[in-house]
Amino acid sequence: MKLECKTCQAPVCISKISLFRNLTLPQQAVIISLVKRRAFNKGDVFLCENQTLSQFVIVNSGKFKAYTSGMDGKQNVLYHFSVGDFFGQNALFDKVAIPYTIEAMEPSSICMIDSDTMGKLIKQEHELALSIVRALSSRVAYLENELSSVHQETIDIRLLRLLYDLSKDYGYQTSREVILRLPINQEEMANRLGVTRESVSRNLRKLVNNQTIKMRSKKEVILPIM
Amino acid sequence: MKLECKTCQAPVCISKISLFRNLTLPQQAVIISLVKRRAFNKGDVFLCENQTLSQFVIVNSGKFKAYTSGMDGKQNVLYHFSVGDFFGQNALFDKVAIPYTIEAMEPSSICMIDSDTMGKLIKQEHELALSIVRALSSRVAYLENELSSVHQETIDIRLLRLLYDLSKDYGYQTSREVILRLPINQEEMANRLGVTRESVSRNLRKLVNNQTIKMRSKKEVILPIM
């Protein structure tokens, strides 16, 4: 049985999404029939702060950022979503507004399922419910971690942790070090840490002076293993 | 059919917990038979930062705080848990350490279910799975909100939001105002906001001078409606 999403150009978009991976092929086929797809260019905004959403949304390709905007227009990035990440779980229960803006950081696409439909699916499919509980649990853990680090750690430490975080997706490890080609500029890092560009620049330098990290070029960082 | 938790003194501890409220009586009976109970006095610590936990835990009575400790010993409070709140959802999947300390703020009790057992229950009971997804979704929303407010709002605003937050549980509303008898002292408020006692004191005064709030006594705050 060949699965092909009607609205996805790419074949079998479902199977690469961890939420659905544990489902049987017929179950996946049902989901594929329910999904609507939408594509974005870099900078396109899918959803503005405080708009309501009545869909459960899964990132199919590319990368999005979710952020709130301060008074001065500075972006405060909560998440970077990439393939398989989802949002809109609140809409499963109540029609509430999403309190952040969601914007494509590169050419990207999403799959959308109507909230009510997704709610029914979750009730029917044990495995799906469990996958969602798991995903939400780890998101809770991530947020708890961020929240306590904001108060307890200085910017240089938080920056270092961000670098390690990025290196999970964008770095590669040799026998003695981790090499990271920075996928985002200092401003994006600053937005993610909730600080200014200048602070990122200064603290990056501080880490270099500390001997904590090395920089081979503006875009290439070398981190100690661990 | 009378439900009585074997280890709870109080009858029918399960039915007051929203996670289990939607289950049928026989289903509740099963859960009751699986639950272990434990009691705490004020200040008792259930779990220390980075200890592992292999139980799913539900607060049965009283109130707990979950906090991380900074280098200087200052507590950074992530949550106040009260009746029906739960934690340990991460242990459902992996044996990971809980990165915060959990301490009773008053005489309290909890119900514990073995993680594996709880995992099976979630698979079996659709309603339970859905309740958990719902609870985790709203916890995610709470944390997202906290995280963006940390960076974007000054202490006085965050303090005001905390007061409204407290008034949901501890305040009562008249036709023209909300009256809140403070359930925690300034130090606890400071811990929850991640600031110092002194800052809470000063910003409370600032709000009073602003005419934003009024204080009838040290412990009684009057907030405008909404």
Add this chain to the structure above:
DNA sequence: CGTCCACTTGACGCGGCTCAACAGCGGTGG
């Protein structure tokens, strides 16, 4: 009446933000 504890208030220092100037680099157009 004395002690303790929560809260208050002031003085001061520091970290991070703001503002500003500048350098490097790549792209674009004359």
Add this chain to the structure above:
DNA sequence: CCACCGCTGTTGAGCCGCGTCAAGTGGACG
């Protein structure tokens, strides 16, 4: 091919909010 511009990053000066330290107040309770 060069001049110009915009974007990214760097660096300094000064400011401000919050933390720290310290002294003091007031209320509860023995």
